Amino acid sequence: MGEVDPSFILPIEHRPQHSTLEAEAIPLIDLSILISPNPNSVDRLMESLIADIGDACKNWGFFQVINHGVPLESRRNLEIAGAKFFGLSEEEKKRVSKDEVNPVGYYNREHTKNVRDWKEVFDFLVQSPTLIPVSHEPDDKSLKELSNRWPENPPELREACEIYAGEVQKLAYKLLELISMSLGLQAKRLNGFFKHQTTYVRLNHYSPCPTPDLVLGVGRHKDSGALTIVAQDDVGGLEVKRKTDGEWFRVKPTPNAYVVNIGDIIQVWSNEKYESVEHRAVVNSERDRFTIPFFLHPAHYTMVEPLEELTDKQHPAKYKAYNWGKFYAARKRGNFRKLEVENIQISHFRVSGKSG
Numbered sequence: 001m002g003e004v005d006p007s008f009i010l011p012i013e014h015r016p017q018h019s020t021l022e023a024e025a026i027p028l029i030d031l032s033i034l035i036s037p038n039p040n041s042v043d044r045l046m047e048s049l050i051a052d053i054g055d056a057c058k059n060w061g062f063f064q065v066i067n068h069g070v071p072l073e074s075r076r077n078l079e080i081a082g083a084k085f086f087g088l089s090e091e092e093k094k095r096v097s098k099d100e101v102n103p104v105g106y107y108n109r110e111h112t113k114n115v116r117d118w119k120e121v122f123d124f125l126v127q128s129p130t131l132i133p134v135s136h137e138p139d140d141k142s143l144k145e146l147s148n149r150w151p152e153n154p155p156e157l158r159e160a161c162e163i164y165a166g167e168v169q170k171l172a173y174k175l176l177e178l179i180s181m182s183l184g185l186q187a188k189r190l191n192g193f194f195k196h197q198t199t200y201v202r203l204n205h206y207s208p209c210p211t212p213d214l215v216l217g218v219g220r221h222k223d224s225g226a227l228t229i230v231a232q233d234d235v236g237g238l239e240v241k242r243k244t245d246g247e248w249f250r251v252k253p254t255p256n257a258y259v260v261n262i263g264d265i266i267q268v269w270s271n272e273k274y275e276s277v278e279h280r281a282v283v284n285s286e287r288d289r290f291t292i293p294f295f296l297h298p299a300h301y302t303m304v305e306p307l308e309e310l311t312d313k314q315h316p317a318k319y320k321a322y323n324w325g326k327f328y329a330a331r332k333r334g335n336f337r338k339l340e341v342e343n344i345q346i347s348h349f350r351v352s353g354k355s356g
C-alpha cells in the first residue's frame with residue numbers, strides 16, 4: 001500500500017468487493033413526454049410515468065432518467081471546465097478552499113463515517129448568497145450568508161457552473177412534481193419548501209488509486225437532502241445497496257443520463273413510503289473519474305416531518321419534526337473532524353426508534 005495515507009483505509013468489513021454485480025437493474029425512465037407531450041396520449045402516458053417513478057422510488061430509491069431536457073452542451077461545458085480546475089496545482093486550488101466557516105469551494109479532506117474519502121471536490125451554491133444557521137446548537141438562532149467562491153482559473157468555470165445549475169434545477173422541479181404525484185399529492189405540493197433553497201452542486205474528482213480495494217471514493221452513506229441528481233461519466237464506480245437483500249450493485253453509466261436518488265427528507269415526508277438508500281463510490285487504479293451531484297435541499301428554516309396528508313390514525317407519523325438547517329450543520333461537522341460520537345441521523349428523530 002506504500003504511499004496511501006492510513007486515514008483512507010477502510011475497516012475490513014466495509015472494503016469494496018470488486019465482484020460487485022453490474023446493475024442494469026436500477027430502473028431507466030424516459031422523460032420525453034414532459035418535453036414534447038402528444039395531446040392524444042398525454043394523460044395515459046403521464047399516468048404510467050408517475051407509476052414508474054413511484055415503483056422506482058419504492059423498490060430501489062434510485063433510478064436513471066433519459067430525455068430529461070438538460071442540454072448536453074451545458075453538461076459538457078461544465079465537465080471540461082471542472083477537469084481544467086482539478087488539473088491545477090494544489091496550491092492554486094487551495095486558494096478557494098472551503099472550511100468550517102465558509103463551506104463552499106475546494107476541498108480534498110472529506111470523511112465519511114470517519115474514514116477519509118479518495119476524492120477532491122469543488123462545491124457551489126445554486127442560490128448565492130444562501131442563508132444558513134451559524135451553528136448546530138439549537139439555542140443559537142444566528143444566521144450567516146454563504147456566497148460562492150470562484151477560482152481565477154479556468155475563467156469559464158463560473159459561467160459553466162451557473163448555467164448548468166439553472167438547467168438541472170428545472171429537472172429537479174419536474175422530478176419533485178412527479179414524485180409528489182406518485183405519492184397521491186398535488187404536483188406542486190413540495191415546491192414551496194425550496195423557495196429559499198440551500199441546494200448546492202458538487203464537482204467530484206476521483207483520481208486513480210494504487211489500492212482501490214482498501215479505500216472508497218465516497219464511503220457508504222445516505223444523502224440527507226430531498227433529492228440528488230448525479231451526472232456520472234463513463235468510468236463507473238457508483239454502487240447502490242439493493243433494498244431486498246443488501247447486495248451492492250454497480251450503476252452502469254448510461255451516456256448523458258442522470259442518476260436520481262431519494263434522500264432522507266423524502267423518506268420522512270413520505271412517512272417511509274419511500275426510503276433513502278445507502279450508496280458509495282469505488283475508485284480504480286487506472287482512470288480519473290468525474291461526477292457532478294446536484295443536492296436539492298430545502299430552506300434552512302424547514303421543519304422536516306411526515307406530510308399530514310400521508311398520516312392518519314392508522315398511519316401515525318414515524319418521525320418527530322426536525323429543523324433542516326440545524327440538522328445539516330450538525331451533519332457537516334463530521335466532514336471536518338473525526339467525531340467521538342456517531343454523526344446525527346434521521347433515525348434519531350424516529351418515533352419508535354427503528355434505525356433509519
Ligand SMILES: O=C(O)CCC(=O)C(=O)O
Binds near residue numbers: 202281291293
Ligand atoms: O460520485 C458518485 O458516484 C456518487 C457521489 C455521492 O454519492 C455523493 O457525493 O453523495
Ligand SMILES: [Fe+2]
Binds near residue numbers: 221222223279
Ligand atoms: Fe451520495
